[in-house]
Amino acid sequence: MSTEENNEKVYDFRAMEAKWAPYWEETKIFEPTGNAPKGRRYVLDMFPYPSGDLHMGHAEAFAIGDMNARYFKQSGYDVLHPIGWDSFGLPAENAAIKNDTHPKEWTYKNIETQAQSFKRYGIAADWSRRLHTSDLEYYKWTQWLFEQFYKKGLAYRKDSPVNWCPKDQTVLANEQVVNGACERCGTTVTKKSLNQWYFKITDYAQQLLDDMEQLEGSWPERVLLMQRNWIGRSEGAEVRFEITATDTQDARSFTVFTTRPDTLFGATFIVVAADAALAAEIVTEEQAQALADYREEIKALSDIDRQSSDREKSGVFTGRYAINPLTGKQIPVWASDYVLSDYGTGAIMAVPAHDQRDMDFAKKFDLPIVQVLDVEGAEDPIETGIAAAGDGTLINSGELTGLPKAEAMKKAIEMVEAAGTGEGKVIYRLRDWLLSRQRFWGTPIPVIHCEDCGEVLVPEEQLPVLLPDNLRGEQLAPKGQSPLAAADDWAIVPCPNCGKQARRDSDTMDTFVDSSWYFLRYVSPNYTEGPFDPEAMKEWGAVDMYVGGVEHAILHLLYARFFTKVVRDLGLIQHDEPFKALMNQGQVLNGGKAMSKSLGNGVNLGEQLDEYGVDAIRTTMIFAGPPEDDVDWADVSPAGAQKFLARAWRVAQDITSEPGADATAGDLEMQKLVARTVHEVKQLLDNGKFNVVVAKTMELVNATRKAIDSGAGANDPAVRQAAETIAILLSLYAPYTAEDMWHTLGYDQPVLAAGFPEADAALLVDDTVTAIVQVKGKVKARLEVAKDISDADLEAAARSNADVQRALGDAEIRKVIVRAPKLVNFVI
Numbered sequence: 001m002s003t004e005e006n007n008e009k010v011y012d013f014r015a016m017e018a019k020w021a022p023y024w025e026e027t028k029i030f031e032p033t034g035n036a037p038k039g040r041r042y043v044l045d046m047f048p049y050p051s052g053d054l055h056m057g058h059a060e061a062f063a064i065g066d067m068n069a070r071y072f073k074q075s076g077y078d079v080l081h082p083i084g085w086d087s088f089g090l091p092a093e094n095a096a097i098k099n100d101t102h103p104k105e106w107t108y109k110n111i112e113t114q115a116q117s118f119k120r121y122g123i124a125a126d127w128s129r130r131l132h133t134s135d136l137e138y139y140k141w142t143q144w145l146f147e148q149f150y151k152k153g154l155a156y157r158k159d160s161p162v163n164w165c166p167k168d169q170t171v172l173a174n175e176q177v178v179n180g181a182c183e184r185c186g187t188t189v190t191k192k193s194l195n196q197w198y199f200k201i202t203d204y205a206q207q208l209l210d211d212m213e214q215l216e217g218s219w220p221e222r223v224l225l226m227q228r229n230w231i232g233r234s235e236g237a238e239v240r241f242e243i244t245a246t247d248t249q250d251a252r253s254f255t256v257f258t259t260r261p262d263t264l265f266g267a268t269f270i271v272v273a274a275d276a277a278l279a280a281e282i283v284t285e286e287q288a289q290a291l292a293d294y295r296e297e298i299k300a301l302s303d304i305d306r307q308s309s310d311r312e313k314s315g316v317f318t319g320r321y322a323i324n325p326l327t328g329k330q331i332p333v334w335a336s337d338y339v340l341s342d343y344g345t346g347a348i349m350a351v352p353a354h355d356q357r358d359m360d361f362a363k364k365f366d367l368p369i370v371q372v373l374d375v376e377g378a379e380d381p382i383e384t385g386i387a388a389a390g391d392g393t394l395i396n397s398g399e400l401t402g403l404p405k406a407e408a409m410k411k412a413i414e415m416v417e418a419a420g421t422g423e424g425k426v427i428y429r430l431r432d433w434l435l436s437r438q439r440f441w442g443t444p445i446p447v448i449h450c451e452d453c454g455e456v457l458v459p460e461e462q463l464p465v466l467l468p469d470n471l472r473g474e475q476l477a478p479k480g481q482s483p484l485a486a487a488d489d490w491a492i493v494p495c496p497n498c499g500k501q502a503r504r505d506s507d508t509m510d511t512f513v514d515s516s517w518y519f520l521r522y523v524s525p526n527y528t529e530g531p532f533d534p535e536a537m538k539e540w541g542a543v544d545m546y547v548g549g550v551e552h553a554i555l556h557l558l559y560a561r562f563f564t565k566v567v568r569d570l571g572l573i574q575h576d577e578p579f580k581a582l583m584n585q586g587q588v589l590n591g592g593k594a595m596s597k598s599l600g601n602g603v604n605l606g607e608q609l610d611e612y613g614v615d616a617i618r619t620t621m622i623f624a625g626p627p628e629d630d631v632d633w634a635d636v637s638p639a640g641a642q643k644f645l646a647r648a649w650r651v652a653q654d655i656t657s658e659p660g661a662d663a664t665a666g667d668l669e670m671q672k673l674v675a676r677t678v679h680e681v682k683q684l685l686d687n688g689k690f691n692v693v694v695a696k697t698m699e700l701v702n703a704t705r706k707a708i709d710s711g712a713g714a715n716d717p718a719v720r721q722a723a724e725t726i727a728i729l730l731s732l733y734a735p736y737t738a739e740d741m742w743h744t745l746g747y748d749q750p751v752l753a754a755g756f757p758e759a760d761a762a763l764l765v766d767d768t769v770t771a772i773v774q775v776k777g778k779v780k781a782r783l784e785v786a787k788d789i790s791d792a793d794l795e796a797a798a799r800s801n802a803d804v805q806r807a808l809g810d811a812e813i814r815k816v817i818v819r820a821p822k823l824v825n826f827v828i
Contacts, residue, residue: 009653011646013613016736021119023739029750030124036078042540043069043081044519044579046548046556050085050092050110054117056588056595056605056633057549062123063618063733064585064627064690065547069124070732071685072544074756080540081124082522084131085111088139088511090168090184093441093476100473103441107134117606122614122735124752131525133514134441138521140464141531142514143446145563147457148570150447154200155435157455161275161341162434163302164192169478170438171196177302191275191299197445197507199433201562205231208430208561211576218581220628223553230554232429237261237413239349239422241270241322243282244330249320254278257344257427260351261416262408264326265397266372267349271361274298274316274335276346282333284319291316291335298337306337313338313361324349325421326398326412336361342431356387372397433559435510440467440476440483442508450495450502459496465504482506515556516563519543519578530572537573546579549587550628557582583688586630588621595633603633615734616642622733623694645737648701648726652741654708655723656715659746666718667711673703674722675763681729682756690733697729720745728754773798774825775807791818798824 024030032040045065048058069081092103099106111132118125131138149155163172167187171194176183201208209231212224236259245251256270272279274295283291294316298306305311315336322333338357339348352362353371359381362369369382374395378388391405399415400408416422436445444465446458458465468490476483484491485506495502517531523540524533542564548556557579564578587594590601608617619641624631663671677700684692704722708714724745731738731751742751766787771794773781781803785794795818798804808826815827 009650011642011649011737013615013642013645013736016740017120017122017614020736020739021122024122024750025119025127027750028128029752030081031126031128032078032080034078038076039078040540041069041072041077041079041544042523042542043072043079043545044522044543044547045083046546046552047084047086047515047518048114049089050087050107050114052110053113054121054605056603056608059121059605059608059617060588060621060631061547061549061585062118062121063621064583065545066123066125066618067622067690067732068545068547068583070735070752071756073124073752074728074731074754076755079124080129080522081126082129082131082525083118083123083125083127084129084518084522084525085114085133086511086515086518087111087132087134088442088508088514090170090439090441093439096441097473097476102469102472103476104134107441108132120609120614122618124735129522129525131518131521133443133511133518136464136466137526137528138518139443139514141521142443142509142517143458143463143465144460145517145531145567146443146509146513147446147460147463149199149566150457152566152570154203154566155197156200157195157197159193159195161191161193162196163189164194165189167478168439169480171434171436177304180300180302180305188300189302194436196434196436197505197509199435199562201433201559202428202430204562204565205233205428205430206426207565208558209233211561211565214577215582219579220550220582220584223550223557223582223584226553227558230430230558233426234259234428235426236409236424237416237422238345238425239264239325239416241325241349243320243322243333246284246320248285249282252282254282254322254347255345255422256347256349257425258349260354260409261412261422262394262397262400262403262405263351263354263372264324264349264412264416265394265400266351266353266370267324267331268352268362268368268370269331269350270322270333271315271336271339271348271350271358272318272333273339273341273346274337276339276341278346279318279335282318282320283335287317287319291318294335301337303340306340309357311338313357313364315361315365317365325416325419332367334361334365343429344427352387353381354387354389356389359385359387370396433510433512433562435513436507437510438478438480438482438506439508440471442511443514444484445505445507445509447505448493448495448502449505450498450500452500453495453497453502456496456502462496482508484508512555512559516559517567519546519560520564520567520573532572534572541573542575542577543579545581545583547583547585550584553584583627585627586625589630589632589634591634592632608638612638612642613645613736615645615730615737618733618735619645619694622690625691627688627690644698644701645730645734647705648697648730649737649741651701651704651708651723651726652744654714655720655745657717657720659720661717661720663717663721666716666721667707668718670703670707670712670716670718670722671760672763673700674718674725674757675759678725678757679759679764682759685732693729694733697726700726700729724754725757727751728757769821771798771821772823773801773804774823775804776828777825778807780804780807785821787821789821791820794818794820795824798826 073079087107092107095106096103163177165182167185177189238255238257240253240255242253315334318333320333321330350358352358352369354373373392375388375390375392381388394400394403394408413424446465448456491504520532524536527533560578595602616638620636620638624636681693681696707719727738727741738751768784771783771785781801811828817825
């Protein structure tokens with residue numbers, strides 16, 4: 001019977017959790033020390049929203065982030081790993097309406113529930129820096145930053161068609177509309193014209209693109225690609241078209257942006273976004289009702305729906321004509337939904353022979369098609385109805401005829417610039433950030449509207465503009481405007497400039513504003529003279545490792561990058577990017593599908609922790625696969641993880657040598673195994689292959705168990721070294737088990753203070769090599785031999801091998817080729 005089987009001690013994860021959680025809080029082991037001989041590392045998990053208790057997704061994401069923080073800590077860095085909550089948002093407001101309460105009651109109750117769960121989960125977080133974006137100490141500085149943006153010309157208001165959720169009675173960003181419906185409640189989204197606040201993120205479009213070079217290799221490539229595509233840089237020309245006069249309407253001009261000015265000779269009609277102001281301005285009296293009906297018809301369509309190539313084209317003739325600046329011909333101006341009002345100028349020149357959407361539209365409404373590109377391999381688009389897209393050589397294009405694309409582009413731009421009808425231009429798909437929300441539970445916009453003075457910023461000494469405490473329940477229900485607009489005792493105030501009666505802005509900020517700078521606040525969350533302490537920012541700087549889901553690739557990450565650049569330009573920080581490295585985690589599924597109440601496949605995290613223990617759940621999450629892969633809970637085994645941890649824990653119980661025993665006096669093979677494991681694990685950790693780290697720990701546990709039971713024994717110093725190494729490796733993802741092992745092994749300090757072991761380079765060099773033995777050119781044996789073995793000794797070892805002897809039999813050996821230490825070849 002093995003020592004392990006005979007051991008009466010029982011692995012009790014409940015007792016360990018009860019014992020060590022208070023110990024960590026008492027020792028403050030997770031707080032930065034201020035002593036950083038190797039430097040500092042700032043590790044951050046995307047902070048949670050307090051929508052209830054923690055779920056399986058939190059369990060995965062925070063196990064991964066914590067493993068990064070613990071590895072840096074073990075490696076000798078001073079580590080900042082803070083925690084907080086993204087605590088403004090619509091769910092709290094809806095809960096308050098339902099329960100006749102104030103949103104903060106639901107919010108802070110849930111925060112406390114999650115905080116206790118996080119502490120139970122053993123996250124190595126610095127709780128002294130805890131923050132909530134709904135705390136007035138935080139949103140005061142969100143408002144202050146808004147004012148700096150406003151002064152810099154980066155915050156402005158404009159009238160524009162916006163996505164409107166009739167149920168939630170609020171504006172939605174384009175990214176919050178999924179398949180034409182509100183992502184929050186599933187209601188079909190419509191369009192509504194409102195005066196809204198925007199951040200001018202487009203001013204930073206090129207910087208956002210250029211600075212991605214700093215992130216290459218440290219951010220997932222797919223995230224960078226998604227951001228590049230979202231920003232969508234397009235080079236081309238802005239061309240002015242003249243609209244001819246009618247009996248009742250004067251001539252006027254408008255511009256279109258095109259990436260293919262070389263195809264101007266093929267532009268046979270103009271399409272204006274049906275919901276653009278231009279369409280309503282130019283439409284003739286005879287066509288006005290048709291346009292109004294059409295605009296009403298397309299209200300519910302999302303931008304994605306409108307641009308879908310599968311939808312049948314639709315539109316309305318405006319009754320007006322424009323002059324093609326290169327051909328001089330009149331071409332009709334149509335209004336359609338497949339052109340978006342906020343991309344470019346909201347109008348396009350249609351070249352149906354070479355753009356399939358334009359081709360489909362031309363076919364639908366019997367509009368002219370002129371081929372101006374000879375594209376190799378493409379059939380005649382006029383005959384086939386299939387646009388000949390591509391570069392090609394220009395035809396039917398006046399002075400451009402015969403030129404390849406690049407030359408024709410340059411020449412066409414020169415022609416419109418010479419004629420005063422256009423210019424070369426770069427535009428972006430990226431649109432300015434709509435930040436107004438007609439809801440209560442968010443950061444109030446610090447602006448006062450005065451009839452005489454216009455928009456007036458709330459003086460900085462009067463910040464924060466506080467949310468009223470006396471609104472609750474039905475008073476917060478959607479009524480087409482922000483609940484704050486009806487709170488006259490809050491909204492009506494004197495103008496800071498002239499003293500006359502004025503009104504506060506009643507909208508609140510998109511919660512993405514709150515999460516676009518929280519990582520800056522963490523360096524000094526109690527600082528009162530600004531959003532953060534400049535000296536603390538110099539110490540910590542940008543986040544070294546940011547961990548979160550790829551679903552935030554565009555919105556949160558792009559907005560955070562924008563905020564960082566503006567704050568840099570305000571002279572408050574020196575770095576260009578908020579997050580030096582990014583690690584995405586996958587989803588936690590069950591049976592191949594996302595967990596949901598409707599599918600009945602949800603898994604309760606609390607119940608899993610109660611049954612298997614925190615360490616088993618964390619180990620299961622890490623071991624399931626690389627961080628970026630999905631975890632299917634139906635395919636993993638927390639029970640198996642628990643057994644592994646119990647086996648590892650029992651190793652520490654059996655060690656009999658004293659702490660500090662000289663490992664070099666112990667078993668050499670065990671020393672080599674420990675060195676090799678440490679060396680390989682460090683490489684794996686540096687490359688984010690956390691699941692393989694668990695596998696390597698399992699191998700070391702098995703080898704150590706074998707050494708105790710039938711090898712060097714429990715008193716061998718090298719076996720102790722192996723047990724200590726197991727505890728340190730487990731501290732990265734199974735903290736309770738690791739802490740208990742470490743103290744069982746005789747140490748008084750936390751295991752996280754042990755320091756990551758260094759592999760002895762001498763032990764990594766193998767003294768043996770594998771020699772190949774061939775008979776008639778075929779491999780018959782492999783021998784482990786000394787590196788310095790002689791030819792004679794290698795031949796003798798080969799001859800004595802039983803497999804080689806069988807292969808040789810009674811045959812005459814004509815020749816023996818020996819290349820010590822790697823080869824013996826018998827020629828028979």
